[in-house]
Every structure is written in structure tokens, then in C-alpha cells.
Amino acid sequence: MPKMSSRITGLTGGGDDGWGLFYKARARKAAGEPILELNIGEHDVRTDPSILEAMHASAKGGHTGYAAVPGTLALRQAVADRLSTMSGLEYGPENVLITPGGQSALFAAHHAACNEGDRALLIDPYYATYPGTIRGVGAVPVPVATRPEDGFQPREADLAAAAEASGARSLLINSPNNPTGAVYSDESMAGIARVAAAHDLWVISDEVYDSQVWDRQHRVFASVDGMFERTLTVGSLSKSYAMTGSRLGWIAGPDAAIAHLVNLATHTTYGVPGYIQDAGLFALQQGAEAEAAVAAPFRRRRDMVLARLEGQQALSAIPPSGAMYVMLDVRATGMSGNDFGEGLLAEEDVAIMPGESFGAAAAGHIRVALTLPDDVFAEALDRLFAYAGRQMEKAHA
Numbered sequence: 435m436p437k438m439s440s441r442i443t444g445l446t447g448g449g450d451d452g453w454g455l456f457y458k459a460r461a462r463k464a465a466g467e468p469i470l471e472l473n474i475g476e477h478d479v480r481t482d483p484s485i486l487e488a489m490h491a492s493a494k495g496g497h498t499g500y501a502a503v504p505g506t507l508a509l510r511q512a513v514a515d516r517l518s519t520m521s522g523l524e525y526g527p528e529n530v531l532i533t534p535g536g537q538s539a540l541f542a543a544h545h546a547a548c549n550e551g552d553r554a555l556l557i558d559p560y561y562a563t564y565p566g567t568i569r570g571v572g573a574v575p576v577p578v579a580t581r582p583e584d585g586f587q588p589r590e591a592d593l594a595a596a597a598e599a600s601g602a603r604s605l606l607i608n609s610p611n612n613p614t615g616a617v618y619s620d621e622s623m624a625g626i627a628r629v630a631a632a633h634d635l636w637v638i639s640d641e642v643y644d645s646q647v648w649d650r651q652h653r654v655f656a657s658v659d660g661m662f663e664r665t666l667t668v669g670s671l672s673k674s675y676a677m678t679g680s681r682l683g684w685i686a687g688p689d690a691a692i693a694h695l696v697n698l699a700t701h702t703t704y705g706v707p708g709y710i711q712d713a714g715l716f717a718l719q720q721g722a723e724a725e726a727a728v729a730a731p732f733r734r735r736r737d738m739v740l741a742r743l744e745g746q747q748a749l750s751a752i753p754p755s756g757a758m759y760v761m762l763d764v765r766a767t768g769m770s771g772n773d774f775g776e777g778l779l780a781e782e783d784v785a786i787m788p789g790e791s792f793g794a795a796a797a798g799h800i801r802v803a804l805t806l807p808d809d810v811f812a813e814a815l816d817r818l819f820a821y822a823g824r825q826m827e828k829a830h831a
């Protein structure tokens with residue numbers, strides 16, 4: 435076999451991007467073992483049948499040919515309207531490119547912002563695919579650590595120092611955050627904006643969890659003063675409408691940037707299936723109430739975890755303000771997130787994601803996905819807390 439490009443062979447950075455434990459749990463589950471999975475960011479309910487009916491009707495109606503590469507005008511308009519309502523800015527269809535999911539939007543956005551060899555900042559802890567996405571466009575990921583004691587809010591001085599030292603072209607932010615559940619405060623966003631302006635950065639703002647916010651308002655980063663012109667907002671229907679498998683997302687930004695991104699789409703994806711887009715349009719027409727209904731179980735289960743934390747010392751958490759996860763600090767057990775996860779899977783058949791999969795700043799933590807039905811989730815928590823308690827006793831024996 436001829437040699438492959440270093441861009442692709444180096445994409446994961448040599449490791450497994452932290453997915454090792456995930457695949458181990460999946461293999462045991464596939465072999466028929468009763469593994470309780472607290473490891474995946476996917477709803478325990480499927481896409482609403484009414485959305486599937488819209489998809490079916492569209493396909494039967496003939497929307498099975500090539501669809502317009504930028505997305506159908508109606509869907510671009512609907513995404514623009516949703517963003518305008520959330521941000522107070524005026525988005526139109528020319529500001530939106532429909533993509534096959536948020537993941538490909540993140541790739542395209544970095545392609546648009548970075549030249550080969552450019553530095554791309556990302557905030558640590560981060561969603562596990564981020565470094566590979568950045569390497570995939572030939573850029574170099576530069577993580578900027580946040581700290582548990584700050585509730586994982588980024589510090590302006592740290593961002594400025596990283597931008598200065600690396601000469602970065604872009605900064606990837608994610609609020610509500612996977613894995614920490616942090617929703618950036620106005621102050622954090624103002625700090626990010628000052629750094630972006632001072633260092634002429636593109637801000638790539640991953641807002642795929644914008645419908646899952648518990649104790650504050652979601653702020654569209656592009657609505658911070660002066661930021662619209664330098665922000666590419668990434669969104670998706672995966673989380674908001676339980677449409678993960680439909681692969682439907684977008685990039686929104688200045689029209690001149692979107693025009694270039696449409697060219698990229700022409701030469702990569704050639705658009706998104708029309709019947710999927712029509713299903714997405716139907717979903718968006720159900721509006722914020724439908725999104726709140728999809729989000730409600732995660733809030734309930736978040737509160738279940740927080741209630742369990744009381745009266746024990748083995749685990750602690752910064753209450754997540756959004757997204758479908760709780761990050762638990764396991765350091766009181768003396769274990770790394772990875773060792774904790776390995777032991778929990780071996781002894782209790784419960785799978786979590788080790789914090790280390792999300793960057794060095796999440797070491798000593800685990801990420802619990804709030805994605806099992808309440809009764810099964812309660813059982814998984816019983817086992818998780820029992821295991822943590824035993825480890826704590828061992829550590830202090």
C-alpha cells in the first residue's frame with residue numbers, strides 16, 4: 435500500500451482519542467452483557483415519529499435527487515430565524531450553510547479559518563473529536579486549560595497568553611460545554627471577545643447544546659459586541675430534536691464566509707439529502723416547546739445526580755448549567771478518571787467516559803451521560819456511588 439498522508443495518519447495524534455474504554459464497553463455489550471451505558475451523548479428516546487413521517491412524505495414526494503448544495507432555502511431561512519430569535523441579530527439564508535451534522539460543520543469551519551500549519555486554540559476540557567478535527571485540516575491544536583475551581587470558565591489571561599505564544603488563527607469554544615456542562619458567563623464571553631479582537635482570531639462557536647440550558651440563558655456568542663464578523667456558529671438538530679442519526683447541522687456566519695464554505699461543500703459533501711432537510715424543517719417548525727420537551731429528561735437526571743452527591747465524600751461535581759452530562763470529580767478516591775472507569779466497568783458493568791478523554795484539564799474526573807431512562811439511570815447511579823464509596827474506603831484504609 436502506498437504511504438498515506440501524514441494529515442490522515444496523524445489525525446488522532448497517535449492515541450485512540452480516549453475512545454478505548456468506550457469500545458471495550460461496546461464490545462461487551464455487543465457480546466450480550468448487560469452493560470449500563472453512561473458514556474454516550476445520545477438520547478434514550480428516538481426521533482419523534484412525526485418528524486419521520488415528514489421525512490417519509492418528502493422522500494415519497496420525490497425529494498430524493500441532489501438538493502441545493504447550501505441547503506434548501508426554506509431550511510436555511512428556518513435556521514436563520516431560530517438564530518435571529520436567540521441572538522437578537524438578523525440572520526438570513528445567506529448567512530447559513532446546511533451541513534451533514536455539527537461534526538462536519540466543525541471541520542469545515544476550521545478549514546475556512548486555518549491554513550496548513552496554523553495554530554488553532556481550543557478550550558480544555560473539550561469534546562473528544564476536537565483535536566482530530568483540527569489536525570484533519572492540517573492545523574495544530576493548542577489546548578487552553580480551564581480549571582474546576584473556576585467552574586471550567588475560561589480565563590481571559592490564559593487565552594491571551596496562548597494566542598500570543600502560538601500566533602493562533604482560530605479559537606474553538608463550546609457553551610453549553612461537553613463534557614463539563616459549563617455555560618459561559620457574560621464575563622467569560624466578553625473576555626473571549628477581547629482576545630479574539632486583539633489577536634484577529636476566528637471564533638468557532640459550537641452551540642449544538644443550545645437547547646439544553648438549566649439555570650441561565652443561552653447566549654449566542656456572535657451576539658457579543660463586534661463578534662458577528664469573526665464568528666462561525668456551529669449548530670445541529672442532533673441534540674435539540676433527538677436527530678443524531680439524521681446528520682443535520684449548520685454553520686452560520688458572515689455571508690462572504692458562508693459563500694466560501696458553500697464552495698467547500700460543493701467539493702466535499704455536495705449537500706445534504708433533501709428529505710432529511712425537509713424533516714429538519716418540520717422539526718424546527720415545532721419550535722422551542724418541542725426542544726424543551728426533548729431536553730427535560732436531562733435536567734431531571736442532572737438533579738438526580740446532584741441529590742445523590744449529598745452526604746458522601748467520594749464524588750463531587752460542579753453543577754452543570756447545560757448539556758446532557760455531569761462531570762464528577764473522582765480525585766478523593768485517589769484514582770485517575772481512566773482507572774476509575776476501568777474498575778467501574780469491570781466490577782459494576784457501568785460504562786462512563788474518563789475525563790482524560792476530554793483533555794488534560796479533565797484528569798481525575800469522569801463524565802456521566804444523562805442518557806438512560808430514569809429507573810435504569812437510578813440503578814446505574816447506585817452502582818457508581820457504591821463503587822466510588824469502596825474506592826474511597828480503600829484509599830483511606
Ligand code: PMP
Pocket residue numbers: 475534535536537538561608611612640642669670671672678681682683
Ligand atoms: N459538538 C459537541 C460538543 C458534541 O458533543 C457533538 C456530538 N456529541 C457534536 C459537536 C457533533 O454533533 P453532530 O455531528 O451530531 O451534530
